[in-house]
Amino acid sequence: GAGVSQSPRYKVTKRGQDVALRCDPISGHVSLYWYRQALGQGPEFLTYFNYEAQQDKSGLPNDRFSAERPEGSISTLTIQRTEQRDSAMYRCASSPLTGAGTSGSEQFFGPGTRLTVL
């Protein structure tokens, strides 16, 4: 079946512009996660949702970053007033089960959106 998809795959924007990154999880997956990955580094947790509820946003760097998942499926990560330091690969992942009562189910990652802020 179809995996996690993200769009756009590449985004180049000018400093100060807002960007919206989209994640389409695997159908039926309950949990959705956002990560940011700088070159040569491991993925950095940003936020995650169970269904439409944002469970943890402790990894969002500042209030320019926000995420939503209004119908419990597609999610959008928005960065307002972009800065050059926001340039990175933004990755989305989904998993079929929520945490409690499980062993921490497998996360399936999308191809990522490469964001470049000029």
Next chain:
Amino acid sequence: DAKTTQPNSMESNEEEPVHLPCNHSTISGTDYIHWYRQLPSQGPEYVIHGLTSNVNNRMASLAIAEDRKSSTLILHRATLRDAAVYYCILRDPLRDDKIIFGKGTRLHILP
């Protein structure tokens, strides 16, 4: 959060077994040990996970020390395609369900 410690890099010859170590001395009783790997230019992919007992699947084996303070990911016969960064992660789904990736071990496979 409990942390893991892994070597920065390792090398192995093709078609030989590889043992990737991970130390997690502050692991709690409800932490599961997960391994993910990231191939070049791709997103991370799940490899294996366990709690106390050793685990096997089609990709690898996970050997967990009796005191759970360390574990070893075993690739039984490495191929060039196994060259990747391998991440050892502790997850406690009762506390939260996020994954905190460390720096991982970059595995180089020599032909």
